[in-house]
Each structure stands twice: as structure tokens, then as C-alpha cells.
Amino acid sequence: MKVSLFITCISDALFPPIGEAMSQLLARYGVRLDFPKVQTCCGQPAFNSGYWDEAKASAKTILEAFDDSDFVIAPSGSCTGMIHHYYPKLFEHDAALLEKSRRLQEKTYEFTQFLVQVLGVTDVGAYFPHKVTYHPSCHGTRLLGIKDEPMELMSHVEGMEYVPLPYAEDCCGFGGTFAVKMSEISGAMVEEKSQHVLETEAEVLVGLDMGCLLNIGGNLKFQGKPVRVMHLAELLYEGVRNREQTAGV
Amino acid sequence: MAKSDPEFLARLDRESREAEKRFIGNIANRLGRPAAGPAPVHPYRGAPDFWASYELGTEEKIGRFMDNWRAAGGYPERIASMSGVPEVIARIAKERQARSTIRQNLPELANLQLESVLPELSHHAWNGRDPEGSLNICEQADVGIVLADHAAAYTGTIVVASSADKGRSVSLLPNVLIAVIPAERMYTRLGEAMSRVASIPAERFPAGVHFISGPSRSSDIENDLTIGVHGPGAAYALIVG
Amino acid sequence: MSKPQGSNVKERARTALQDEFLIDAVKFTTERLKNGKKAATAEHGNWEEWRERGRQIRAHTVAHLDYYLSRFIENARAQGVHVHFAPEGKDAARIAMDIAKHRGAKSVVKSKSMVSEEVHINEAFEQIGIESIESDLGEYIIQLANEPPSHIIIPAIHKNRRQIAELLSKEAGETLPPETQVLAGFARRKLRDKFLEADIGLTGCNFGIAETGTVVIFENEGNARMVSTVPKIQITLMGMERLIPTWDDLEVMATLLPRSATGQKMTMYMSGITGPKRTEDGDGPEEMHVIIVDNGRSLQLGDPDFQELLNCIRCGACLNACPVYRHIGGHSYPGTYSGPIGAVLTPALNKNAEEWHDIANASSLCGACYEACPVKIPLHDMLVYLRNRKVERGVTAPGEKMAMRGFKMLMGSHAWFERAVKAGQLGQKLLVRGGVIKSRIGPLGGWTAYRHIPALPKKSFREQWTKVTAEAETSFKPMTDEMKSRMEKIVQSRAKGGH
Numbered sequence: 010m011k012v013s014l015f016i017t018c019i020s021d022a023l024f025p026p027i028g029e030a031m032s033q034l035l036a037r038y039g040v041r042l043d044f045p046k047v048q049t050c051c052g053q054p055a056f057n058s059g060y061w062d063e064a065k066a067s068a069k070t071i072l073e074a075f076d077d078s079d080f081v082i083a084p085s086g087s088c089t090g091m092i093h094h095y096y097p098k099l100f101e102h103d104a105a106l107l108e109k110s111r112r113l114q115e116k117t118y119e120f121t122q123f124l125v126q127v128l129g130v131t132d133v134g135a136y137f138p139h140k141v142t143y144h145p146s147c148h149g150t151r152l153l154g155i156k157d158e159p160m161e162l163m164s165h166v167e168g169m170e171y172v173p174l175p176y177a178e179d180c181c182g183f184g185g186t187f188a189v190k191m192s193e194i195s196g197a198m199v200e201e202k203s204q205h206v207l208e209t210e211a212e213v214l215v216g217l218d219m220g221c222l223l224n225i226g227g228n229l230k231f232q233g234k235p236v237r238v239m240h241l242a243e244l245l246y247e248g249v250r251n252r253e254q255t256a257g258v
Numbered sequence: 259m260a261k262s263d264p265e266f267l268a269r270l271d272r273e274s275r276e277a278e279k280r281f282i283g284n285i286a287n288r289l290g291r292p293a294a295g296p297a298p299v300h301p302y303r304g305a306p307d308f309w310a311s312y313e314l315g316t317e318e319k320i321g322r323f324m325d326n327w328r329a330a331g332g333y334p335e336r337i338a339s340m341s342g343v344p345e346v347i348a349r350i351a352k353e354r355q356a357r358s359t360i361r362q363n364l365p366e367l368a369n370l371q372l373e374s375v376l377p378e379l380s381h382h383a384w385n386g387r388d389p390e391g392s393l394n395i396c397e398q399a400d401v402g403i404v405l406a407d408h409a410a411a412y413t414g415t416i417v418v419a420s421s422a423d424k425g426r427s428v429s430l431l432p433n434v435l436i437a438v439i440p441a442e443r444m445y446t447r448l449g450e451a452m453s454r455v456a457s458i459p460a461e462r463f464p465a466g467v468h469f470i471s472g473p474s475r476s477s478d479i480e481n482d483l484t485i486g487v488h489g490p491g492a493a494y495a496l497i498v499g
Numbered sequence: 500m501s502k503p504q505g506s507n508v509k510e511r512a513r514t515a516l517q518d519e520f521l522i523d524a525v526k527f528t529t530e531r532l533k534n535g536k537k538a539a540t541a542e543h544g545n546w547e548e549w550r551e552r553g554r555q556i557r558a559h560t561v562a563h564l565d566y567y568l569s570r571f572i573e574n575a576r577a578q579g580v581h582v583h584f585a586p587e588g589k590d591a592a593r594i595a596m597d598i599a600k601h602r603g604a605k606s607v608v609k610s611k612s613m614v615s616e617e618v619h620i621n622e623a624f625e626q627i628g629i630e631s632i633e634s635d636l637g638e639y640i641i642q643l644a645n646e647p648p649s650h651i652i653i654p655a656i657h658k659n660r661r662q663i664a665e666l667l668s669k670e671a672g673e674t675l676p677p678e679t680q681v682l683a684g685f686a687r688r689k690l691r692d693k694f695l696e697a698d699i700g701l702t703g704c705n706f707g708i709a710e711t712g713t714v715v716i717f718e719n720e721g722n723a724r725m726v727s728t729v730p731k732i733q734i735t736l737m738g739m740e741r742l743i744p745t746w747d748d749l750e751v752m753a754t755l756l757p758r759s760a761t762g763q764k765m766t767m768y769m770s771g772i773t774g775p776k777r778t779e780d781g782d783g784p785e786e787m788h789v790i791i792v793d794n795g796r797s798l799q800l801g802d803p804d805f806q807e808l809l810n811c812i813r814c815g816a817c818l819n820a821c822p823v824y825r826h827i828g829g830h831s832y833p834g835t836y837s838g839p840i841g842a843v844l845t846p847a848l849n850k851n852a853e854e855w856h857d858i859a860n861a862s863s864l865c866g867a868c869y870e871a872c873p874v875k876i877p878l879h880d881m882l883v884y885l886r887n888r889k890v891e892r893g894v895t896a897p898g899e900k901m902a903m904r905g906f907k908m909l910m911g912s913h914a915w916f917e918r919a920v921k922a923g924q925l926g927q928k929l930l931v932r933g934g935v936i937k938s939r940i941g942p943l944g945g946w947t948a949y950r951h952i953p954a955l956p957k958k959s960f961r962e963q964w965t966k967v968t969a970e971a972e973t974s975f976k977p978m979t980d981e982m983k984s985r986m987e988k989i990v991q992s993r994a995k996g997g998h
């Protein structure tokens with residue numbers, strides 16, 4: 010059974026600890042991740058801006074990379090959503106690639122979906138004694154319907170104090186190139202989101218998408234606020250290590 | 259304003275029929291058809307299937323209607339029989355310091371004999387043959403009285419259709435609206451009332467069918483709710499029976 | 500009617516973002532309406548089923564618009580309606596002027612109609628010296644202010660009480676206090692005279708019912724009833740797609756529209772007007788005209804990407820759900836319609852992509868509009884399709900085109916991607932301070948104006964893969980049989996066509 014990692018361009022270049030966390034967590038369940046280096050980017054930045062030829066060039070590396078995988082896991086609702094929701098559109102006029110993308114769709118999961126739906130894991134045995142709030146990314150929630158999985162995983166983290174984020178479902182203003190093209194509007198949106206995060210007085214902001222977290226985290230840093238921003242995979246892995254250390258493993 | 263010109267209208271109608279061919283032709287063409295086709299199969303008609311079985315009992319219906327009418331800012335009342343209606347109307351008229359009333363020209367409303375119970379007021383009945391006079395009376399009247407054709411409990415709505423005896427202005431121009439609703443005309447769902455309307459044959463179909471669910475209102479000024487903007491500001495629903 | 504400066508959303512939004520009252524008002528209003536919708540739909544229950552039914556009815560009607568429009572026209576004519584066709588907006592104005600001029604009309608009183616704004620009917624009347632007064636309180640206010648609406652349902656939310664009092668005081672010829680009841684009371688008295696005097700009543704149309712040729716109008720104030728009862732002539736403007744087959748279908752629309760727009764179970768008035776007054780009726784218009792308007796709507800037909808756009812019932816729920824709209828308000832959108840529906844409709848109705856400007860870019864594609872839409876229009880997808888159409892027609896910013904070419908090269912092969920990351924790791928040394936990049940120069944200036952960018956780590960994830968995978972091996976535990984069987988079952992069900 011080939012379980013492959015679709016690391017996503019952002020996490021590849023900017024956040025290696027996320028891939029590491031996924032590897033480590035999954036190893037404990039007997040999953041050896043495969044990493045086909047042919048992969049670059051799902052193509053979303055170009056696709057969302059309307060440049061579909063350019064998006065296809067990028068997306069083809071993804072189709073190729075995971076052609077013979079049985080499962081593909083990505084630490085991103087938005088990249089997974091791109092495959093599920095928009096690849097059929099992108100490859101509409103190319104029958105062979107369309108078929109490849111259909112098969113890819115069937116086997117690609119966002120990370121928490123994989124843990125909960127495929128492995129049936131809801132308690133990774135983590136200990137994370139901090140006050141945490143969660144931002145549910147738009148694409149993951151609205152395109153993929155990811156609502157319960159992260160909540161279930163977080164509910165079993167021992168020692169964690171969960172504070173709901175006010176207006177959680179409001180977009181953080183990332184939207185990929187939107188943040189650069191409509192910077193003032195995006196800026197207003199991320200400032201509002203940061204404000205809500207700060208209202209919770211949480212030590213940690215956790216999420217499933219590094220695009221959003223790069224955005225919100227970047228603004229919090231800009232404001233000089235010491236909120237720690239983590240991907241849920243990182244949080245769970247750190248929690249597992251905490252538990253293992255106290256157990257003297 | 260100049261009088262209606264049949265020749266002008268006939269010309270417009272001719273031009274319209276020409277334009278229609280092109281207009282509909284364009285639509286059919288874009289939808290991949292040569293011309294407007296036969297009736298399509300209409301599988302999704304009306305409310306979702308489970309909705310048809312939503313039924314309330316008589317008392318529940320009336321209670322629900324009254325809750326909704328009240329929540330919308332209207333005044334609902336329950337009266338045992340038509341004989342109790344005149345004194346309620348009299349009370350309302352006095353509360354509202356009314357000087358005149360206008361009612362639909364219906365026997366049920368004539369039988370209320372408001373002239374006896376409110377002699378100090380002037381009472382009028384809508385007269386379809388005197389449009390200008392009736393409009394003026396409506397404009398001056400403080401209270402408009404209608405007999406609801408139908409009512410729907412789920413939304414707190416009454417249905418008032420127009421006719422020679424039932425001017426639309428009666429439920430629109432005076433600031434106080436009194437709707438008399440025989441309890442047996444109360445449905446649960448809005449769709450039931452709509453079905454009744456839809457079943458009227460074309461040659462008798464009313465020009466105006468009005469679904470009224472409370473007093474006139476607006477929140478256009480700083481989201482601040484105000485009642486009685488153009489239509490009646492005081493809406494009474496008298497459920498009888 | 501004056502329009503805000505600039506045809507770009509970006510420029511207009513800049514102004515809006517600085518107007519604190521406007522932003523507070525937009526936030527307050529959209530929140531109120533959004534919460535109203537949430538409560539009303541929860542109370543009603545089974546909202547997803549009703550939404551799906553709404554979508555089915557509207558999509559079916561649009562897919563057979565030739566048939567249903569023909570039925571509507573036939574049945575309306577049978578009841579005495581004069582039906583007219585406006586392939587373009589200016590045709591609608593021309594026909595209305597024709598009717599008005601021929602009767603020597605001096606004044607028009609109108610109720611709310613987005614189509615009337617789209618075809619600029621008030622300006623057309625004014626040009627030939629006919630007074631055209633808005634009677635909906637919000638529309639009346641912005642007419643006096645000579646401004647366009649900032650929200651589809653509540654057009655004057657950008658105006659505060661004092662501003663409204665000033666406007667109405669000028670009309671009144673006396674100072675009115677900034678109290679809602681007083682101001683509304685003045686509008687009622689003033690407009691009552693207009694209703695009684697006007698030669699023509701102009702209305703919009705929420706739905707045309709094909710089976711009886713009925714025009715259905717939803718409202719709360721009663722002004723649409725006035726406009727369609729008192730004046731001798733009625734002109735109704737109807738977008739050609741605003742049809743439903745039967746009165747049964749109206750129940751679905753009456754369930755979806757008020758709840759989605761304002762959170763009401765029903766609007767105070769819903770009127771079904773079928774033809775002018777009957778001979779024996781004492782009131783109602785003697786003459787009734789319905790002008791059916793295309794103005795770019797038919798462009799969506801037969802286009803699988805945009806045909807569903809015509810499902811729209813103009814409830815405004817997408818405006819209330821949109822985080823972008825909430826921050827910039829209705830005036831930031833050029834054209835008649837604002838919010839997500841406006842961002843799609845304004846370009847979609849216009850076949851010249853050069854005139855679209857940046858309106859389809861005013862979205863982070865969060866999908867809240869689709870989630871809110873009672874007839875399930877995938878506006879978030881349509882915005883991407885519009886962006887693609889622009890690119891295909893060569894309407895792009897040159898800098899962006901080049902950047903995308905660069906993207907294609909760098910992401911087209913992993914070798915180039917890896918080179919690019921390496922180049923970034925080396926090149927950033929000039930910009931990195933304390934682990935972050937704050938520099939505002941260059942194309943990323945828009946980003947760094949609000950955020951710090953973390954420095955690229957010395958090694959990317961893939962550069963560390965060998966190490967990562969070796970370390971993960973030390974934590975490896977064999978997979979349980981249960982998990983193995985779960986995974987196998989999933990793979991098998993795929994082969995069978997399941998999952």
C-alpha cells in the first residue's frame with residue numbers, strides 16, 4: 010500500500026517541520042510515507058488568477074507524482090480542495106488527464122481526514138498543556154466539508170484548553186494572490202481576524218492550512234504579538250513527544 | 259394626462275409581437291433549440307415532498323397565526339362569532355380616534371351594521387362603479403375593513419383578492435387595517451392558500467391578489483425599525499370562530 | 500445619479516476603507532441580516548432541502564426559459580397586459596419613454612427595482628422632463644442624496660440619521676429632528692401625495708408566474724402596492740429570467756426569499772398582479788405594461804459555467820455573508836449590483852472583457868457566498884471562471900502575465916522548483932532581519948504592509964527528506980490489522996466505483 014505525501018509548495022519551502030510531523034505521527038501507525046519529488050505545486054495560484062495553461066503545467070507534476078499511489082495526504086484543505094473541486098475543470102478538455110485527475114481525487118485526503126476517516130484515529134495520545142484556538146480555513150470547510158475531524162482530534166489532546174475563535178468562519182483574507190492584488194482589503198480582513206485571535210487570549214493559533222496561517226501569523230508578528238502559530242500536525246506531534254518524554258520513552 | 263390611445267397601443271403590440279419572435283428565438287437558440295419547444299417535464303414542482311404533510315390542528319393554526327401576526331407588530335384577536343365583531347371594531351375605532359371607515363362591499367361586512375354601533379363615524383362601502391369617489395373616501399378614511407379570502411398560520415398571512423366589491427385600496431390607504439378572518443378559512447401552509455388562488459379560472463382571476471402579513475414597516479434608517487411607512491401602520495386581525 | 504470615482508474596485512475600496520461610519524454601518528447591517536437569516540432558517544428547519552428545491556426550480560425554469568417566458572407572455576397578454584421586449588437596457592428606457600410621452604405623463608412614482616437602476620430609467624425620465632420619484636424609503640433617501648444604493652436590500656445603510664434628517668428637511672422646507680419615526684412620517688405624507696398625483700407607477704418584479712401571467716412583488720413598506728394600485732398606468736420592469744412555472748413554486752420562493760434577505764418569515768406584503776384592473780374594478784391601473792429586459796442575461800444561456808447565474812432571486816444573502824463586501828460596502832463595486840452577485844453579474848452581463856476592470860478580483864474565493872445562496876449559485880467558482888475568461892481574451896496586466904509565465908516555468912518541473920527555492924534561500928539574505936522579511940519594496944509590498952514574511956529555512960522539506968524519513972523510521976510501529984483492513988476496503992471500493 011503506497012501512501013504518498015503531497016507536501017504542498019508552501020510547506021515544502023517554508024515549513025519543513027509540518028512534513029516532519031506528519032511523517033513521525035504516521036510512522037507510529039505503521040505508515041511509511043513515500044515522497045515523490047516530481048511534485049511541485051497544485052497550481053492554485055495560477056488557476057485562481059485565471060491562468061489555466063500555467064496552472065496545468067504545475068498540476069501535471071501532481072498528476073504524475075501520485076499516479077501509482079494508493080493514498081495521497083496533504084497538509085492543506087485548500088490544495089486538497091484544488092484537486093477535488095477544480096482539477097475536473099482544469100482538465101475538462103483532456104480526457105486522459107481528466108481520468109488521471111479523477112483517480113487522484115479518489116485517493117487524496119487532507120491530513121485530518123486521513124487520520125480520522127482512513128485510519129480511524131481520533132486520539133493520537135498527545136499532551137499539550139496550552140490555551141489553543143482554531144481557525145477553520147475556508148476551502149477545507151466549504152469545499153471539502155472538513156468540520157468534525159480537526160475538532161475530534163483536538164478534543165482528545167490532554168491538557169489543552171480550547172477556546173472557540175469568534176467569527177471563526179470568516180475568511181482571513183489570504184485568498185492567494187488576492188492578498189497581494191487587493192492588499193488593502195486583504196489587510197483589513199486579516200487585521201480583523203487577528204483581533205479575534207487576540208480576543209481569545211490563546212497562546213496558540215492552530216489551523217490546517219499554511220496559507221491562512223502564514224497570513225494571520227504574519228500579521229500577528231507584524232503587530233508584535235507573541236501568539237504561536239502552528240499547523241495541527243505540528244501541534245499533535247509536539248503533543249505526542251511531550252507524552253513520550255514524560256513517559257520516559 | 260392624455261387619454262389612452264388604442265392606436266398607439268395597437269402599434270406597440272404589433273412591434274412587440276415582432277420583437278418577441280427575435281427575443282424568444284435568441285433564448286431558444288442559445289439553449290440549443292430551434293424555437294420554443296413543447297412543455298418540458300416539470301419534476302420539481304412546489305415545496306419539497308415532506309412539506310405537504312405539515313398540518314396543524316384548528317386551535318394550533320389559530321394560535322400560530324396570532325403569534326406570527328403579533329410578532330410582526332400587528333394586533334390579533336379571537337372572537338367567538340361574527341356577532342361579537344362589531345363591538346371589537348367599535349373599540350378599535352375609538353382607540354384610534356377614527357372618524358370614518360371604509361369596508362369591502364360584502365354582505366358579511368354589511369351585516370356588521372357599523373352604522374348602529376358607531377353612529378358618530380361615517381361609514382362607507384367600496385363602490386367599484388365610482389372609482390374616483392371610492393379612492394377619495396379611502397384616502398380620507400381612518401379604518402379599512404376587509405374579509406380575508408384565505409389565511410395561512412405558518413407565516414401569519416392573510417390573502418385579500420380584488421374585485422368590483424373589493425377594492426385594493428381598502429386594505430392599503432387607511433392607516434388602520436381590520437381584517438376579519440373566518441376561522442374555517444385558515445390554512446396551515448402558505449402553499450395551500452396559493453393553490454386556492456391558482457385554481458381560479460383565468461376569466462375570473464383577480465387583478466390583484468394581496469398576501470398581507472402585518473403592518474407596513476421599514477428599517478431603512480440606520481436599521482431602526484419603524485412601523486407604518488406607506489401601508490397601514492395598525493393592522494388588526496380578527497379571527498372569528 | 501453620481502457614481503463614485505474610478506472604475507476599479509481597488510481604488511474605490513481604498514476610499515471606503517477609510518470611511519469609518521460607512522464601514523461600521525455596513526458591518527452592523529450585514530451582521531444583523533446574516534443573524535436574522537441564521538435564526539429564521541434554523542427555526543424553519545430542513546434548509547438544505549429547501550435550498551436544493553429552490554435551485555431545482557430556478558435551474559429548470561432557466562433551462563426552459565423559452566417555454567416559460569412564452570407562457571408568461573401569453574397568459575399576461577390574455578389578461579390585458581401590454582408586453583414589451585428590451586434586448587438592451589436602453590430599449591427598456593426607450594419603451595418606457597414612448598409610453599410616458601404618448602400619454603403626456605408628467606410624473607412617475609416608482610417602487611424598488613434593481614432592473615430600473617440597471618437601465619438608468621430615472622435619468623431617462625428626467626431627460627425628457629418627467630419627474631420620477633422613488634417611493635421605497637431607502638431609495639427615496641439616496642435619490643435625494645443623488646447617490647447609488649450601497650446594498651441590494653437596504654440601499655441607504657451608508658447614511659446616518661443626521662444625514663437623512665438633513666436631506667428630508669430640505670424637502671420638507673423645515674428642520675426635521677433626526678428621529679426615525681418623524682423622518683418616516685414625513686416620507687409617508689410626502690410620498691402619499693406623489694402616489695395620488697402620479698400618472699405612471701413603475702414597479703420591479705420579483706417573480707413572474709408563467710402559468711397565470713402574474714407579476715409578484717415582495718415588500719415591507721406598502722409602496723409597491725401603492726404604485727400598482729393608484730396611478731392609471733403601470734409599467735413593470737422584469738429581468739427576463741425572473742420566472743417560476745407555477746403558484747406552487749411561489750411557495751418555495753416565498754420560503755427562501757424573505758428568510759434569506761432579512762430573516763423574516765414573510766415580507767409584510769406579497770402582491771400578485773395579473774393584468775390591469777378588470778372593467779368592473781374600482782381601482783388598479785387602467786393600462787399595464789411589462790417590459791421584459793435582457794441586457795446581457797441571455798449571454799449566460801447555453802454557457803455551462805454561467806447559466807446558473809440566472810437562478811438568482813436577488814435576496815442579498817451573499818452580500819451579508821461576504822467578508823470583502825463587509826469591509827468595503829456597496830459603492831466600491833462599479834455597476835448596479837454589489838457584493839458577490841455584483842462581482843459576477845456586472846462582468847457577465849457585459850460581453851466586453853476590457854470593461855470588466857478588476858471587479859472579479861475583489862474576492863478571496865472563500866465560498867461564503869455559495870454557502871449562503873438560497874438557490875446554490877456557485878459564485879465562488881464563477882469568479883475564477885471570469886478571471887480565466889479575461890486571461891483568454893488577453894485582458895491582463897502585463898506584469899501579472901510575466902509573473903505567471905515565471906510560475907509556469909518554475910512549477911512545471913521539480914528541477915526548476917528546487918532551483919527557485921535555492922535561489923530564494925540565498926537571495927533572501929539581503930532582506931532577512933531577525934528571521935523575518937519586512938521589506939516593502941517590490942510586488943510583495945502589498946503583503947508586507949500588513950505582515951512579516953518568515954525567512955525560508957536553510958533547507959526545504961524535500962532537501963531534508965532523507966533525514967526525515969530515516970528519523971521517522973525510529974518511531975515506526977507495525978500497522979494494526981484493523982487499520983490495514985480499513986485501508987484495503989477503501990482501495991477495493993474505489994475499484995468497484997464506490998467511495
